[in-house]
Amino acid sequence: MSEDQHITEVAGTGVPIPGDDIDTDQILPARFMKEVTFDNMAEYLFYDARRDDDGGERSDGSRASSDDESDGEFNDHPLNRFEGASIAVVNTNFGCGSSREHAPQAMMRWGVDGVVGESFAEIFADNCKSLGIPAITAGHEDVVALQEWIEANPDGEVEIDVEKETVTYGETVIHGEVDDAMQEALVDGIWDTTALMYSNLSKVERTAAELPYIEAA
Amino acid sequence: MSEHTLYDTVWENHKVTELPNGQDQLFVGLHLIHEVTSPQAFAMLEEREHEVAFPDRNFATTDHIAPTEAEKRERPLSDGESEEMLSALERNVGEHGITYFGFESGKQGITHVVAPELGLTQPGMTVACGDSHTATHGAFGSIGVGVGTSQIRDILATGCIAADKQQVRHIEVEGTLGEGVYAKDIILKIIQKLGVDGGVGHVYEYGGPAIRELEMEGRLAVCNMSIEGGARAGYINPDETTYEYLRGREYVPEGEAFEQRKEYWESIKSGEDAVYDDVVTIDVDGMDPLVTWGINPGQVIELSEPVPAPEDFGARTDREAAERALEHMELEPGQSMLGYNVDVAFLGTCTNGRVSDFEVAAEVLEDRQISNDVRALAVPGSETVREQCEQRGLDEVFIEAGFQWRRAGCSMCLAMNDDSLEGNEVCASSSNRNFIGRQGSKGGRTVLMSPAMVAAAAVEGEVTDARRFLSDDARTVSPTDVEEVAD
Numbered sequence: 001m002s003e004d005q006h007i008t009e010v011a012g013t014g015v016p017i018p019g020d021d022i023d024t025d026q027i028l029p030a031r032f033m034k035e036v037t038f039d040n041m042a043e044y045l046f047y048d049a050r051r052d053d054d055g056g057e058r059s060d061g062s063r064a065s066s067d068d069e070s071d072g073e074f075n076d077h078p079l080n081r082f083e084g085a086s087i088a089v090v091n092t093n094f095g096c097g098s099s100r101e102h103a104p105q106a107m108m109r110w111g112v113d114g115v116v117g118e119s120f121a122e123i124f125a126d127n128c129k130s131l132g133i134p135a136i137t138a139g140h141e142d143v144v145a146l147q148e149w150i151e152a153n154p155d156g157e158v159e160i161d162v163e164k165e166t167v168t169y170g171e172t173v174i175h176g177e178v179d180d181a182m183q184e185a186l187v188d189g190i191w192d193t194t195a196l197m198y199s200n201l202s203k204v205e206r207t208a209a210e211l212p213y214i215e216a217a
Numbered sequence: 218m219s220e221h222t223l224y225d226t227v228w229e230n231h232k233v234t235e236l237p238n239g240q241d242q243l244f245v246g247l248h249l250i251h252e253v254t255s256p257q258a259f260a261m262l263e264e265r266e267h268e269v270a271f272p273d274r275n276f277a278t279t280d281h282i283a284p285t286e287a288e289k290r291e292r293p294l295s296d297g298e299s300e301e302m303l304s305a306l307e308r309n310v311g312e313h314g315i316t317y318f319g320f321e322s323g324k325q326g327i328t329h330v331v332a333p334e335l336g337l338t339q340p341g342m343t344v345a346c347g348d349s350h351t352a353t354h355g356a357f358g359s360i361g362v363g364v365g366t367s368q369i370r371d372i373l374a375t376g377c378i379a380a381d382k383q384q385v386r387h388i389e390v391e392g393t394l395g396e397g398v399y400a401k402d403i404i405l406k407i408i409q410k411l412g413v414d415g416g417v418g419h420v421y422e423y424g425g426p427a428i429r430e431l432e433m434e435g436r437l438a439v440c441n442m443s444i445e446g447g448a449r450a451g452y453i454n455p456d457e458t459t460y461e462y463l464r465g466r467e468y469v470p471e472g473e474a475f476e477q478r479k480e481y482w483e484s485i486k487s488g489e490d491a492v493y494d495d496v497v498t499i500d501v502d503g504m505d506p507l508v509t510w511g512i513n514p515g516q517v518i519e520l521s522e523p524v525p526a527p528e529d530f531g532a533r534t535d536r537e538a539a540e541r542a543l544e545h546m547e548l549e550p551g552q553s554m555l556g557y558n559v560d561v562a563f564l565g566t567c568t569n570g571r572v573s574d575f576e577v578a579a580e581v582l583e584d585r586q587i588s589n590d591v592r593a594l595a596v597p598g599s600e601t602v603r604e605q606c607e608q609r610g611l612d613e614v615f616i617e618a619g620f621q622w623r624r625a626g627c628s629m630c631l632a633m634n635d636d637s638l639e640g641n642e643v644c645a646s647s648s649n650r651n652f653i654g655r656q657g658s659k660g661g662r663t664v665l666m667s668p669a670m671v672a673a674a675a676v677e678g679e680v681t682d683a684r685r686f687l688s689d690d691a692r693t694v695s696p697t698d699v700e701e702v703a704d
Contacts, residue, residue, distance in 0.1 A: 019541075020534040021413055021513050025652045029659075030631040034282060034298035036256040036305045038366075048659040092534060093414035096447065096513075097650060098631075099349040100254065101365035122417055122449045123349060123363055130367030181381055184238035193368075194265070197242050197375040200234055201270065204376050207233045207244045208271065212481040213339055214246070215273075 006189040007132050010114035011159035012086025014169070015078050016147035017046075022090065023097035024124065028106045030098075041106035050077040079110070082150070087158040089147050090117040091140075095124025104128050114160040116167050116176065118143050129182045132191050134162045138176035142167075146174065162186050219385035220492040223341075223454055224420050226485045227360050228382055231343045240379040246342040247359075248372045249328040250277035250315065252306040253633070254347030258369035259309040269313040271376040276337060277310045278318040279303055280327040281633045283626030285596050289635065290320050290624060299634070313373075326599020326625040329353040329567035333437060334601050336466025340455040340482035345372055350567045350649065352443040355452030356436035357459055358485065360420070362450050383418055383449070384494035389425040392502030396691040397684035399577070400435030401569060401647070401667040403427060404442040405507040405517045407499060413515040416448025419495070422487065423453050427501050433462040434571040441568045442649050445514040454486045505694055508554045508680055509651045509665040511542030516651075517665070518554065520682055520694040526550030545653060546662050553699035554680050557664065561644040562593040562675035563656075564620075564668055566630045569647035570598025574668040575606045579614040581672035581686045587619040588678030594636060595620045596628040620675070632657025645674035 032044035051072040074080045088107060094117045095103060104127045107115075114134045128135045138146075149156065149169055158169045162183055167174040178186075185191035197204075208214050219225055233242040248271075255277075262269070269275060282299040284290050294300040310317040318324040318331060325331070329350050332338045340358035344351060347369045354361030368378050390403055407421075421443050428439070436453050443451025453459075460479055463469045470478055505519040516539070518524065527539040527550070543550065548557075564570075564578055575595065587593050595615045597603035603625055606612055612622045629636040630648040637657030638644055644656055644663050651663035664680060673683035684691040 020538055023513070023650075023652045025631070025650065025655045029654050030281075030633050031657060033253050034296075034302060034633060036302055037260070038257055048654050053660075093417065093447065096413060097349065097444075097652060099347060099351075099363035099365055101257075101347075101367060104365075119414065119417065121414070121447065123365060126368065127365035130365055179381075181238045181240045181379075188237065190236075190238055193236070193379040194261075194267075194371050194374050196236060197233075197371060197377045197379065198267070200242060200377075201375060203233050204242075204244055204270070207231065208246075208376065211230060211244070211246060212478060213342060 005132065007134060007186040008163050009159055009161045010086065010134055011157055012113060013082065013084060013155055014087045014089055014146070014150035014158040015082035015085035016089045016150050017078055018091060018147055020092040021096055022094050024095055024100050024103040025097055027095065027103040028100060033100060033102050038102065038105040038109065041102055042109035045106040045110045046077060046079055050074055050079055082154060084111065086111055086113045087160060088112045088115045089143060089150060090115060091143060092118040094120050096121035099123045101127045101130070104131055104133060108133055116143065116146065116160065125179065125182070129185055129191055132186060134160050134178060134186055135182065136160050136165065136167060136176040136178050138167060138174050142174045219494050221488040222385050222422060222491045222493065223358055223452060223485050223487045224360060224385050224422065227341055227343065230341065233377060236379055240381055242377050243343060243380045244377055245345045245372050246274060247332065247337055247344045248275045249332055249344070249346035250275055250310070251281055251328055251348065252279050252302045253281040254366050255309065255369055256302065256305040257366045258373060261370045262373050265374070267374040269315065269373050272314040274376065275315045276332065277306060277315050278325050278328055278331050279306060281627045281631065283325065284634050285623035285626045285628050285636060287624055323600050326601065327567045327570060327627055329441065330570055330598030330602060333357070334466070334599060336463055336469035339463065339469065339478070340459060341485040345378060349444045350441055352449065352451050353437050353441040353567055355440040355443065355450055356433060358452055358455035358482065360450050360452060363444060383420045385422055386416070386419045386495040386497060387422045387424060387493040389496065389498045390423060390427040390501060391425050391498060392427055392500045393430070394427060394501055395503065397669060397687045398504055398506055399667045399669065400431050400438040402504060402507045403501060404439045405514065405665065406501065406504060408442065408446045408515050409507070409517045410499060411446055411497065413445065413513050414447040416443065416446040419448050421446065421448040421451035422493070423451060428453055429456065432573065433458060434573045437571065438568050442514065445649055455482050506667060506670055506683065508670065510546060510548060510554055511539065512545050512651055512653050513538070514649065514651060514665060516542050520555060521699060523699050524548050524550055524552045524554065551700065553696040554664070555682065555694065555696040555699065557680040558643060559591060559645045559664070559674045559679055560642040561638060562587065562591055562671050563629045563644055563646045563648065564594065564671050565596030565598060565628055566648040567598060568649045569668045570596065570602065572602055572605050574647065575611050578668040578672035579611045581669050581676070581683055582614050582618040585618055585676050587675040590678050591675050593620040593675045594623060594629060596623040597625045599625045629656050631655060645671045645680065647671045
């Protein structure tokens with residue numbers, strides 16, 4: 001990660017991930033967080049949702065144990081059908097629940113460079129900002145139309161313009177919204193907040209010193 | 218925009234400067250660290266050759282992967298991945314001079330249980346942790362926010378996060394809780410009413426007579442589940458209940474210094490002239506205990522209500538979510554949750570893993586046996602909680618009833634240790650999330666409820682009204698009451 005990386009637009013084929021309130025436990029099940037780096041996270045992205053249990057018997061109520069790591073065959077989950085995609089298209093409150101950055105890390109490492117959604121959970125959106133992944137919101141009908149278009153045009157390009165706050169596909173331009181702070185951060189290339197805030201360290205010390213609960217050093 | 222609220226005051230006190238991206242740089246007064254979300258942050262810190270800016274404001278413990286069976290806590294841990302995570306944590310905190318409450322300390326436990334009970338969390342602080350349940354700390358009138366790993370790196374390196382100020386919604390909780398109805402039921406009711414994303418962009422300020430009546434452990438349970446309602450932080454203005462809880466705790470100053478600290482605590486409270494972005498009122502008079510019927514915490518009903526039908530919901534997305542939930546839970550609309558078969562009972566977590574939670578569950582279990590078909594775990598939220606429960610003899614009540622009495626950790630809330638649902642087991646759980654797969658098995662089914670309700674479910678092997686075990690005169694609900702309503 002470089003601190004002077006400007007991200008004004010991201011583009012590529014799309015992957016629709018339909019459903020409201022998709023939580024980070026679904027995006028990256030907790031049992032795969034037992035690693036001290038993010039390196040392998042792509043493998044675990046939507047791990048359970050992407051696999052049928054043994055014999056593909058998901059709908060009849062017979063469910064295999066997740067202890068069994070031979071967890072079944074890939075099913076027709078969008079991530080299996082749209083491999084190589086760069087733009088994920090999701091619905092409302094995406095990424096709710098746990099704060100685990102493992103979730104957007106897994107998406108990024110799988111290949112996602114940008115996300116279009118009806119709305120995002122706050123911590124998830126913050127994590128996307130930290131990673132330089134633009135997350136743009138748009139209205140329900142626009143998002144659903146885009147998801148349907150991707151289903152029909154799996155090789156079609158979808159482009160997020162962070163500066164203009166648009167999503168372009170085929171002949172269509174959606175006017176969306178990018179959170180102000182995220183937009184400034186990505187466009188100005190200042191999304192690495194550590195460097196930014198570190199330069200204010202003397203001010204931080206003054207703020208801390210004025211707090212009654214901070215013991216004088 | 219809100220004015221003169223606790224949130225506004227605490228924010229101003231901790232604001233360092235405005236950043237070029239329009240966010241505020243906010244000082245974090247208390248940073249809690251655990252083994253799962255921190256190793257990558259320490260690695261990034263070292264890559265940049267940064268030191269930890271305020272080591273004294275960081276405290277660490279181990280919770281997510283902690284084995285809860287005593288013999289499995291021997292080092293090296295038998296699970297190689299867990300051992301690697303724990304060793305990394307120990308190395309990182311050791312190298313950076315951060316206080317660590319490990320297994321040997323007697324104080325290990327879930328971050329959100331440990332910090333309050335040691336007096337680390339105090340009113341008017343900003344608290345952050347790489348865990349979404351950091352909202353818990355708001356019970357003291359602090360602002361607690363869950364953060365991602367990159368933000369942990371920010372906090373380690375600079376003592377700060379970059380943050381946007383949110384809107385403040387005051388939730389006035391009127392009325393009096395009936396016997397056998399608890400803080401957990403209040404927060405489930407709030408989420409039922411406002412939805413799982415109703416709090417996005419907001420901080421929740423909980424107030425009103427029903428909140429004022431709660432002891433600190435109940436307030437912690439309410440604030441804990443703010444995030445389940447979409448609010449990253451939720452808080453309660455401090456009062457005498459708060460101050461009395463804090464007095465005498467390890468990290469709380471004594472004597473004159475306590476009185477001085479209290480002046481600060483009083484100064485940050487929302488004023489009479491506070492302006493809120495939104496006010497919501499909820500009345501808990503006559504409210505029955507709540508249980509979830511679905512796969513998110515907003516899919517929740519009082520015991521007297523039937524499982525809803527998808528068409529009961531106005532929004533298409535809620536109807537679709539209800540359909541998925543009914544299928545996963547194998548429920549029919551109109552059914553009562555009373556009598557829903559339970560295979561596992563799980564007591565504990567950062568929501569309900571404190572002494573009073575085990576006390577009320579023990580009240581239900583005293584002189585009773587759990588069903589032969591139920592596997593039941595009691596997992597104290599911290600080793601301090603475990604010790605206090607054992608001093609009161611509660612462990613014996615649980616063991617005699619047929620529960621396994623465990624050591625402290627997050628355990629089956631998210632099954633990163635050996636405690637996990639199997640297959641499509643149903644778990645009556647005092648935890649906070651009923652997401653598919655959350656308790657370690659993608660077929661597993663979670664029913665969220667209060668600790669008393671979990672204990673009662675363990676006894677009956679099905680969801681049942683715990684109030685009939687607590688008192689002869691308490692109001693209770695039976696399945697026929699519910700199904701008549703549905704017809």
